[in-house]
Amino acid sequence: MPNVVTPAEKAETLAWLRRISGDLATATIKRLEDTLPWYADMPPARRSTVGLVAQAGITSFIQWYDDPTSTPWIAADMFAAAPRELLRSVSLQQTLQLIRVTVEVTEERVAGHGEDLREAILLYSREVAFTAADVYARAAEARGLWDARLEALVVDSILTGEADEELPSRIAALGxxxxxxxxxxxxxxxxxxxxxxxxxxxxxxxxxxxxxxxxxxxxxxxxxxxxxxxxxxxxxxxxxxxxxxxxxxxxxxxxxxxxxxxxxxxxxxxxxxxxxxxxxxxxxxxxxxxxxxxxxxxxxxxxAGDAAAKNTLVERIYRPLSAHSTDLVTTLWSYLDNGRSLEATARELFVHPNTVRYRLKRVSDVIGWDATGPREALILQTALILGAIGTDMTRRRSPATRRTR
Structure with missing residues (x-):
């Protein structure tokens, strides 16, 4: 049968806990330094903050023991002393180690003061562990949402071409x-x-x-x-x-x-x-x-009016062919206009079909596209049309031509 604690006994226990809370905090910090290497390696300011969290946990326990119905907010209140930077530098595993050490020190100090107090410590430590997991989960979720927004901003900057000096740092922040x-x-x-x-x-x-x-x-x-x-x-x-x-x-x-x-x-x-x-x-x-x-x-x-595509067709196909040989341009024009017929092209150019075949092979060697395929023939014919339009417009706009008019 569980022990029944009278109001007077509970009040006496609470008064005693409040008197020793400072000693408990000091003993806990000493235990942290002795048993957790990561705590000893921390910078002094951050180590002090971790100590404040441990002390807040002890204070919160005393408040919770006085009123167990306050569990939801009392347990979470101990993490209020931890700045956001601490959550980034102290892992969830390390936080649980901190809770375990604090509970161990408290249990040792209250041993012999009744089973009800020991059970209260165990119940409270469970609530704190769950709260810690919730705090870190929320921090991870917030970090994930921030990363998603930053990633969307970076991708949008790339798509619009509106990159600025901050783009490299944003990309680095995304890992x-x-x-x-x-x-x-x-x-x-x-x-x-x-x-x-x-x-x-x-x-x-x-x-x-x-x-x-x-x-x-x-x-x-x-x-x-x-x-x-x-x-x-x-x-x-x-x-x-x-x-x-x-x-x-x-x-x-x-x-x-x-x-x-x-x-x-x-x-x-x-x-x-x-x-x-x-x-x-x-x-x-x-x-x-x-x-x-x-x-x-x-x-x-x-x-569709893509200027980059037009320029690519002219620069990769029309200009290299024109610079290499006018015969290749003439042969390609004729071959495409005659429905990719070797015989019809040969008759128009007054050459042997093997000559046409050789020149088409040279076209493929120069620009990398094969005019004998239907899809590549469309690409080449578009390039010839764009190149001819561009050449004609350049000729009409030349200063020499304007002076002769």
Whole structure:
């Protein structure tokens, strides 16, 4: 049968606890120094704060013993003395060690003063442990929400190209491990988006990711990690198209567009612009693969008015061919205008079909695109049209031409 404590006995016990509370705090701090190495290694100011938490715990216990119904707020009150910085520097495990030492010292000192007091200490220590877990969980949740907002801000800065001098520090605060090439992947957000699964997959592939969810659009900024962060296989050597293919299950239905690789994260806005422009027009390519590279959508992007795509087509195709040989440009024009027929092209140019075949091979060698494929033929023809328009406009605007008029 449990012992029944009379009001007078309880009042006497409370008075005694209040008298020895200072001694309990001193003994607890001494025990912390003797048994917890991490406490002894702390800077003096932080060690003092931990001591205040221990002392607050003893004071809170006395108040709780006086009125057990105050458990919810009395137990939480002991952490009020701890600044936010302390929660970042002292782990939950260390906090539980602090609670255990405080309870041990208190139990030793009150031994022989009744089972009811000992049971009260055990009940209160349980409440404090639960409260500590709740405090740290809330701190972790707040940190997670802050990181998510910061990550969204960084991704938005990359997409808009409005990077400032604070961008590197924001990226560092997110723990970004990418230190090499970067590419941007744009697709749709799935109904049940699992960001943790995306990050796990990225780590296995030897890359780091920044995740941006913008309504129905999902954006991943993908960066290669340092060699020291690789898992020992050759996953980090995978090309970005293959990395995008392995990340593809994390996206929703619809098109998935990969921007070109850029040297570093500070240049990611270039890849982002290309990926966004490609994503906007991807539906115009009826059989577009998933994922598709933004540079494979150059014709559609150019038709939609993307100046970067127009410039890329002219600089990568028209100008190199024109600089190499006018015969290659003429042959390519004729071949495309004649429905990619070798015989019709040969008749128009008064050459042998083998000559046409040789020149087309030279075109492929110079610019890397093969005119005999239907998709690449569209890319090349768009480049020729844009190059001819640009050349004609340059000719009409030249100072010499204006002076002769």
């Amino acid at each position: 970004w491990h990418g230190h090499g090439e970067v590419s941007v992947l744009v697709g749709t957000t799935p109904p049940q988006f699992d960001v943790d699964q995306v990050r796990r997959t990225a780590r296995k592939l030897g890359v780091d990711v920044l995740v941006g969810v913008q309504g129905s659009r999902l954006v991943l900024v993908i960066g290669r990690t340092e060699p020291a962060g690789r898992s020992g296989d050759d996953a980090a050597e995978l090309p970005f198209p293959e990395i995008a293919r392995r990340l593809e299950p994390g996206f929703g239905a619809g098109h998935l567009v990969l921007g070109p690789a850029v040297p570093a994260l500070v240049d990611a806005s270039q890849s982002a612009r290309a990926a966004l422009a490609g994503f906007a027009v991807a539906r115009a390519w009826r059989n577009a693969p998933r994922p598709v590279e933004a540079d494979d959508l150059l014709p559609e992007r150019a038709l």
